[in-house]
Each structure stands twice: as C-alpha cells, then as structure tokens.
Amino acid sequence: MIAHRPPTISAWRPAVPGIAEVFHAHFTDHAYPAHTHDTWDLMILDDGAVDFGLDRRRHAAADLSAVLLLPPGVRHDGRTVTAAGFRKRVLYLDTTVLPERLAGRAVDAPILADPLLRHRIHRLHTAVGHPGEALEAESRLFLVAERLRFHLQAFRRRAPGREAHRLAIGLRELLDARVRAGLPLREAAALLHSHPTHLIRCFTQAYGLPPHAYLTGKRIELARRLLLSGQRPADVATSVGFHDQAHLNRHFTRHVGTTPARYARGITSRMSDHGVIIPDIGQRSSSV
The missing domain is CATH 1.10.10.60 (Homeodomain-like)
Known part of the structure; x- marks a missing residue:
C-alpha cells in the first residue's frame, strides 16, 4: 500500500487585474469533488496526468504541451491517474478577461493542443512569480487572453496599421514620463484609445521590444x-x-x-x- 503523501501547494493573489488567484500544486492521491468556480480555470501540467469530468463528460489530460480551460459556473471534478500524481499551475481568471458567454465552446473542448498558448501561460506564471513585474504580467495576460479568444472563436487579431507609429510614440512618451512609478497597460490603452494587445504589438513593431522590456531598460x-x-x-x-x-x-x-x-x-x-x-x-x- 502506498503511503499518503501530503500535497505541495503555493497560492497567492497577484497585483494583476483579471487574475483572481495563482495556484501551484503537486498532488499524488487527491480527488476533487464536483464543484464550480465563478472564474475561468486555466491550467497547465508540468508532470503527470489528470482525469477530470466537465458537464457530465470525462476527459484525460497528459499532454504537457496542452492547456486546460474550464469555464465558470460549470460543474467539474478532477483526480490523479497514477501513483506519481501530477504537478499543475493554475490561473483563475475573472470574467473581465474572458466573458462568461464564451463558456459553451470551452465545455465542448476544454483541452487545447496549443504549444504557443502553453508557452505564453508559462511566461505569465514566471512574471506573476516576481514582485514588481506588474507591467510584464499585465502584458502577458492580454496576449494569453487573445489566444484563448482565438480558440473560443470570438476574436480576430488585428495587425498594426498606419496608426502603429503614432501609438508606439504615444506609449513611449507615457513610459518615459512614468519610469519610476510605472504605468498600467490598461491606463495607457485608455489614454491612447487603443486595445492593450494592439498597443503592445504596435510598440514592439516600432521599437523591437515589448513595453515592459523598454521600461526595465529605462530603469x-x-x-x-x-x-x-x-x-x-x-x-x-x-x-x-x-x-x-x-x-x-x-x-x-x-x-x-x-x-x-x-x-x-x-x-x-x-x-x-x-x-x-x-x-x-x-x-x-x-x-x-
């Protein structure tokens, strides 16, 4: 008989609008009872496999390059598959990041085979793990949300157009004026009348690096x-x-x-x- 091993857990709420909680865990023999969340459950596996039920259908996840997206308000459970258990990293996203009306597509296909999305989520976890990286974390969250909307068939990426240079200069001027205090991306987007993700792309196209990297260099x-x-x-x-x-x-x-x-x-x-x-x-x- 295999002895019970307590889980290893780390949880916190970062200072990033839209992220209700960050949760990292290693479970060896845990089984989640059926429950729901008010938030989106965005999970990546670092090791092992998990079996979960979502809205009366069971799913098996073992692909470490895939992403699991469980929508708010929908019944689900989860359990370990092997004695080694699984390691996971979860972001609980509120409905300002993804509206609840997109839940239907996530119920139909909760496992997203998308290595690029998985990589972006990993980079976001790295950013929220370091205090003081608010602009980077906020930027990465918008890029993750854009990719999720692509999968949920609700968003079409807009490439930088003729306004890109103007927006890039405007954002650079805002960052230069706020080197010490920093600048939330949402605030910059509101001041420049642009979507945050579009603003990131315009800036990166013009200067060859994203806004958070530019601000770090100035500091x-x-x-x-x-x-x-x-x-x-x-x-x-x-x-x-x-x-x-x-x-x-x-x-x-x-x-x-x-x-x-x-x-x-x-x-x-x-x-x-x-x-x-x-x-x-x-x-x-x-x-x-």
Missing part, C-alpha cells in the same frame, strides 16, 4: 546614473521603480553583466585610483 539606465553619483544600491532600487534590491539585482545583472554592488565598487575603486569623478553615463562609451 536600469537611471539606476546606473544614480550608482555613478554614489548612491547605495538598496536606495537606488526603489527610487528607480524596482520592487526591492533583489528585483534590481536580477535585471541589472542581466543588462550590465554584474550586480549593482560590484558595479558601484568598481566606480569607487576607479575614483580612488585616479582621483577623478566618473562622468555621467551619457558621456561614457557605449561599450560600458
């Missing part, structure tokens, strides 16, 4: 200026818009190739060796 640039002026990394982190020093460290190392503390120590060492003040970053070689 790193500002952080370098402040470090050059002698400010402590811990103070710099929050003053330029990062959640904390660990958040700054992660992005700074990826952009600059070293941590803010080592970068600052290099500045101090050079100043003591040469008795000079390092010029502003804008005057330095682009190879720095």
Whole structure:
C-alpha cells in the first residue's frame, strides 16, 4: 500500500487585474469533488496526468504541451491517474478577461493542443512569480487572453496599421514620463484609445521590444546614473521603480553583466585610483 503523501501547494493573489488567484500544486492521491468556480480555470501540467469530468463528460489530460480551460459556473471534478500524481499551475481568471458567454465552446473542448498558448501561460506564471513585474504580467495576460479568444472563436487579431507609429510614440512618451512609478497597460490603452494587445504589438513593431522590456531598460539606465553619483544600491532600487534590491539585482545583472554592488565598487575603486569623478553615463562609451 502506498503511503499518503501530503500535497505541495503555493497560492497567492497577484497585483494583476483579471487574475483572481495563482495556484501551484503537486498532488499524488487527491480527488476533487464536483464543484464550480465563478472564474475561468486555466491550467497547465508540468508532470503527470489528470482525469477530470466537465458537464457530465470525462476527459484525460497528459499532454504537457496542452492547456486546460474550464469555464465558470460549470460543474467539474478532477483526480490523479497514477501513483506519481501530477504537478499543475493554475490561473483563475475573472470574467473581465474572458466573458462568461464564451463558456459553451470551452465545455465542448476544454483541452487545447496549443504549444504557443502553453508557452505564453508559462511566461505569465514566471512574471506573476516576481514582485514588481506588474507591467510584464499585465502584458502577458492580454496576449494569453487573445489566444484563448482565438480558440473560443470570438476574436480576430488585428495587425498594426498606419496608426502603429503614432501609438508606439504615444506609449513611449507615457513610459518615459512614468519610469519610476510605472504605468498600467490598461491606463495607457485608455489614454491612447487603443486595445492593450494592439498597443503592445504596435510598440514592439516600432521599437523591437515589448513595453515592459523598454521600461526595465529605462530603469536600469537611471539606476546606473544614480550608482555613478554614489548612491547605495538598496536606495537606488526603489527610487528607480524596482520592487526591492533583489528585483534590481536580477535585471541589472542581466543588462550590465554584474550586480549593482560590484558595479558601484568598481566606480569607487576607479575614483580612488585616479582621483577623478566618473562622468555621467551619457558621456561614457557605449561599450560600458
């Protein structure tokens, strides 16, 4: 007889409009009773297989490249299939992301064989797992929602048109004015009279990177200026818009190739060796 193993669970509510809960779990012998949610249940499997019933029909899911979408208000259950159980990551999305009227198609086909969608959901989970990545998480949520609407036959993607350059410049100006405070994508879209997903595509087409990556780069640039002026990394982190020093460290190392503390120590060492003040970053070689 196999001994009972308690589940491993992590759950939280991120500061991302539309996501009611994030839920990560490893179950070995759990069986969900029949129940309903007020939210959409968007699930990906990282290991194992699951058997579930949805509206009187049973389904088996074991494809790790697929996505499970269970609609709000519809009875469902779930249980493990093997002794090893399954690992899953779930996003509970409220009906501002997907309207409840689209539930019928999800009842008919709750398993979506779509590796691109699965990858986008994985990237969204990564973003919501890091405090301070609100703009990235919000952007990724809109791209996930667009793909889900494609499957639910309710949305047709609109390619950037002649207005793309104007929208991209408008969003860049808004981001430049709010480097420290940040800018919710919904607010930017309302100010520019555009849909958030369309705005992301226009910006990316014009500048070669998505809005959240552009904002992170601007914050790193500002952080370098402040470090050059002698400010402590811990103070710099929050003053330029990062959640904390660990958040700054992660992005700074990826952009600059070293941590803010080592970068600052290099500045101090050079100043003591040469008795000079390092010029502003804008005057330095682009190879720095």
